[in-house]
Amino acid sequence: xxxxxxxxxxxxxxxxxxxxxxxxxxxxxxxxxxxxxxxxxxxxxxxxxxxxxxxxxxxxxxxxxxxxxxxxxxxxxxxxxxxxxxxxxxxxxxxxxxxxxxxxxxxxxxxxxxxxxxxxxxxxxxxxxxxxxxxxxxxxxxxxxxxxxxxxxxxxxxxxxxxxxxxxxxxxxxxxxxxxxxxxxxxxxxxxxxx
Amino acid sequence: xxxxxxxxxxxxxxxxxxxxxxxxxxxxxxxxxxxxxxxxxxxxxxxxxxxxxxxxxxxxxxxxxxxxxxxxxxxxxxxxxxxxxxxxxxxxxxxxxxxxxxxxxxxxxxxx
Numbered sequence: 335x336x337x338x339x340x341x342x343x344x345x346x347x348x349x350x351x352x353x354x355x356x357x358x359x360x361x362x363x364x365x366x367x368x369x370x371x372x373x374x375x376x377x378x379x380x381x382x383x384x385x386x387x388x389x390x391x392x393x394x395x396x397x398x399x400x401x402x403x404x405x406x407x408x409x410x411x412x413x414x415x416x417x418x419x420x421x422x423x424x425x426x427x428x429x430x431x432x433x434x435x436x437x438x439x440x441x442x443x444x445x446x447x448x449x450x451x452x453x454x455x456x457x458x459x460x461x462x463x464x465x466x467x468x469x470x471x472x473x474x475x476x477x478x479x480x481x482x483x484x485x486x487x488x489x490x491x492x493x494x495x496x497x498x499x500x501x502x503x504x505x506x507x508x509x510x511x512x513x514x515x516x517x518x519x520x521x522x523x524x525x526x527x528x529x
Numbered sequence: 530x531x532x533x534x535x536x537x538x539x540x541x542x543x544x545x546x547x548x549x550x551x552x553x554x555x556x557x558x559x560x561x562x563x564x565x566x567x568x569x570x571x572x573x574x575x576x577x578x579x580x581x582x583x584x585x586x587x588x589x590x591x592x593x594x595x596x597x598x599x600x601x602x603x604x605x606x607x608x609x610x611x612x613x614x615x616x617x618x619x620x621x622x623x624x625x626x627x628x629x630x631x632x633x634x635x636x637x638x639x640x641x
Contacts, residue, residue, distance in 0.1 A: 409582070423584065424584050425584075426604060429602075430602055430604070430606075431604055431605070431606065431607065432604070461602045465601035465602050466587075466589065
């Protein structure tokens with residue numbers, strides 16, 4: 335798999351995921367890159383956070399990443415032709431206090447990678463909104479809910495367990511408001527239909 | 530070499546004490562923590578950077594200052610808070626220093 339300057343985030347993620355898998359390194363794509371995939375590019379991110387879910391060595395990781403052209407520079411892996419960079423933040427894989435996360439597999443012609451499900455990616459962004467009052471994360475969570483299948487009942491249960499029932503209510507209001515706005519924009523105006 | 534008088538369950542004295550201070554203060558910045566812990570600024574910065582890599586603390590920018598707090602999204606946040614609270618109980622000196630810090634607002638221009 336040759337990565338180029340034109341490789342998309344999805345292609346790079348799958349290529350890296352594939353390389354890690356070939357080298358026996360279990361890892362899950364999380365964070366902004368995962369949110370970008372679930373919003374189908376509506377939200378952009380340049381860093382790819384893979385959480386290692388099993389033991390490995392630095393040398394093994396370097397070899398796996400080198401097989402797709404990434405070299406280690408400090409704490410991150412960079413590629414001479416790719417704008418995206420890869421980091422391996424320390425785990426465990428968790429969203430708030432919930433560490434029983436079941437990742438999903440995404441496949442494509444570039445490879446395959448384990449990533450957070452749309453529901454978990456949405457929860458991941460909401461955690462930043464709840465705990466840091468980060469409004470941009472709320473926007474991304476809404477975008478995920480509108481563009482990918484998110485189980486709102488699961489998000490609601492988790493939000494309440496985390497102590498953020500009011501935050502979830504605000505998220506839901508934003509989802510509804512944005513959905514209505516999108517419908518209105520996509521509806522043809524009466525004058526146009528009369529012509 | 531200084532003799533350790535308390536345990537350092539988080540891997541190092543400065544790491545542990547920085548966490549304890551953050552637990553007591555809520556949030557803080559490296560220079561304040563260095564003053565409070567009577568530790569070199571570079572040591573505190575290193576300790577915070579390693580705690581950040583471990584996901585135990587998180588920082589946000591406030592102007593040119595990086596303000597740290599215990600990462601509320603850490604999966605064991607509640608348990609960590611409780612553990613730190615317990616660890617801070619015998620640290621009378623640290624608690625007294627934290628208590629002496631003025632954190633309430635002061636009107637701009639009001640004389641000291």
